[in-house]
Amino acid sequence: MGYDGDESTRDSLTDFSATRLDGFDSEFDSSLAHRIALGIANSASQVYTNSSKTINSPTNANHNNPNNSPPEQQQSSSSSHSYGNRKRTYSTASNSSGVTSNGGDKGGGEKRTATKVCRVCGDKAFSYNFNVITCESCKAFFRRNANKDKEIRCPFNDQCDINIVSRRFCQRCRLQKCFRVGMKKEWIMSEEARLEKKQRILENRERRIAEKRISDVSETVNEIQSRPEPAIKLQSTIPAKSEFTNTM
Amino acid sequence: MGYDGDESTRDSLTDFSATRLDGFDSEFDSSLAHRIALGIANSASQVYTNSSKTINSPTNANHNNPNNSPPEQQQSSSSSHSYGNRKRTYSTASNSSGVTSNGGDKGGGEKRTATKVCRVCGDKAFSYNFNVITCESCKAFFRRNANKDKEIRCPFNDQCDINIVSRRFCQRCRLQKCFRVGMKKEWIMSEEARLEKKQRILENRERRIAEKRISDVSETVNEIQSRPEPAIKLQSTIPAKSEFTNTM
DNA sequence: GTAGGTTCACAGCGTTCA
DNA sequence: TGAACGCTGTGAACCTAC
Ligand SMILES: [Zn+2]
Ligand SMILES: [Zn+2]
Ligand SMILES: [Zn+2]
Ligand SMILES: [Zn+2]
Numbered sequence: 387m388g389y390d391g392d393e394s395t396r397d398s399l400t401d402f403s404a405t406r407l408d409g410f411d412s413e414f415d416s417s418l419a420h421r422i423a424l425g426i427a428n429s430a431s432q433v434y435t436n437s438s439k440t441i442n443s444p445t446n447a448n449h450n451n452p453n454n455s456p457p458e459q460q461q462s463s464s465s466s467h468s469y470g471n472r473k474r475t476y477s478t479a480s481n482s483s484g485v486t487s488n489g490g491d492k493g494g495g496e497k498r499t500a501t502k503v504c505r506v507c508g509d510k511a512f513s514y515n516f517n518v519i520t521c522e523s524c525k526a527f528f529r530r531n532a533n534k535d536k537e538i539r540c541p542f543n544d545q546c547d548i549n550i551v552s553r554r555f556c557q558r559c560r561l562q563k564c565f566r567v568g569m570k571k572e573w574i575m576s577e578e579a580r581l582e583k584k585q586r587i588l589e590n591r592e593r594r595i596a597e598k599r600i601s602d603v604s605e606t607v608n609e610i611q612s613r614p615e616p617a618i619k620l621q622s623t624i625p626a627k628s629e630f631t632n633t634m
Numbered sequence: 635m636g637y638d639g640d641e642s643t644r645d646s647l648t649d650f651s652a653t654r655l656d657g658f659d660s661e662f663d664s665s666l667a668h669r670i671a672l673g674i675a676n677s678a679s680q681v682y683t684n685s686s687k688t689i690n691s692p693t694n695a696n697h698n699n700p701n702n703s704p705p706e707q708q709q710s711s712s713s714s715h716s717y718g719n720r721k722r723t724y725s726t727a728s729n730s731s732g733v734t735s736n737g738g739d740k741g742g743g744e745k746r747t748a749t750k751v752c753r754v755c756g757d758k759a760f761s762y763n764f765n766v767i768t769c770e771s772c773k774a775f776f777r778r779n780a781n782k783d784k785e786i787r788c789p790f791n792d793q794c795d796i797n798i799v800s801r802r803f804c805q806r807c808r809l810q811k812c813f814r815v816g817m818k819k820e821w822i823m824s825e826e827a828r829l830e831k832k833q834r835i836l837e838n839r840e841r842r843i844a845e846k847r848i849s850d851v852s853e854t855v856n857e858i859q860s861r862p863e864p865a866i867k868l869q870s871t872i873p874a875k876s877e878f879t880n881t882m
Numbered sequence: 883g884t885a886g887g888t889t890c891a892c893a894g895c896g897t898t899c900a
Numbered sequence: 901t902g903a904a905c906g907c908t909g910t911g912a913a914c915c916t917a918c
Contacts, residue, residue: 892909
């Protein structure tokens, strides 16, 4: 990422290690459960009423201390175009070292190697997303949720530890963590921008196709022409592409 | 394809939590996942002894969020670009053993393969339900009965062996087995949550219909426009719906 | 190559209907 | 009761402009 090494963004790493809310083997109050399921449970209120103890010390300030920096560095290779077999949704494997994508290689099955670590969940990551190095899932998650108005509630105390497994279970804490590590929702394209972009891409795509078609045709024509006679030459019946070129 | 649902639900729990900090290599157990989500499965402290404890729970975070995604069809007619050859994960051919079922959406005739085994009755299963891999019937059974207060009696000795045939004969033992293997009634949506969700779905549905109508109209317009001249045609202004369509 | 966006199969919760 | 199916969120795998 030789770019603007935006070092400022990265300060704390996920805290896999600390954060302890001990004693949590409790049973869980089922009526509360319902509320939680609904998302109604108030995080403030007491959550685990257990037979013997109340768990969850509300020590807020879940603040994670800055840890060290992640093993940055990237590396990658070209990408191939085989729309390979898509894998299932929830990855179960994902060992952290040198993970790669691209399952169905074809020909030169190149892969891009993930050597970074998601600052939100700790999963493997390829690059910066919305200002922070994150995995693909957190990137998608952030894009989908950062601009939502709806209040999402954490069933507990807004202190869920987010990691590769837990990330699916508490949207609120995941999102909060995204913001905490510095992801910027302002960088998500607006509806308008998206549509515009889509439009451009479509145009470009069609233009490209058209060009190809034309080029094929004229190739054929050339062949034909060159064979029997050097007769009429077909040329630019085709509009120069400039006319159709995207507006950028 | 990896992921054979063989991992036992409960038992692997402990192990997992023991290794949790080391990295999530390999299959994880979803119930643990929940605990982690809650910040419960925390580091060093407390290992959960497998069998008897109920762990905690809920988070149905999934359902708390509004929003939709583009389930049905996509692909606006005009541009024939489709992300070509994506392979289906579950192909229809060559299944000798997997039972299949038609998977919901997409009218296409694809089916999903059941490669797992219900931990309650042994029938085929597709995925986790309320924290345990179960068949569809046990899933429904559990949802219907887990929260009932009424005391059900076993016609025998409370020791019925539950299998695909016997499961129908003794609700009590079946339910007990459900709990024993780790199904969590806390994960059943509450009445409130259900209603809320239903409401959202209705709203989304209407919105979608409305959108489609509009899009059809503008498509028609485009057709008409493009009739006279072979010029460049304006793409529909209404993009195919994407995940972000609704704003809630 | 990087980092925006898009697709789409799938997980898992609910609902319907015979 | 249970098979079939509807829905939404997730994440892997892609595409593309810069
Ligand atoms: Zn992540
Ligand atoms: Zn939380
Ligand atoms: Zn079963
Ligand atoms: Zn019985």
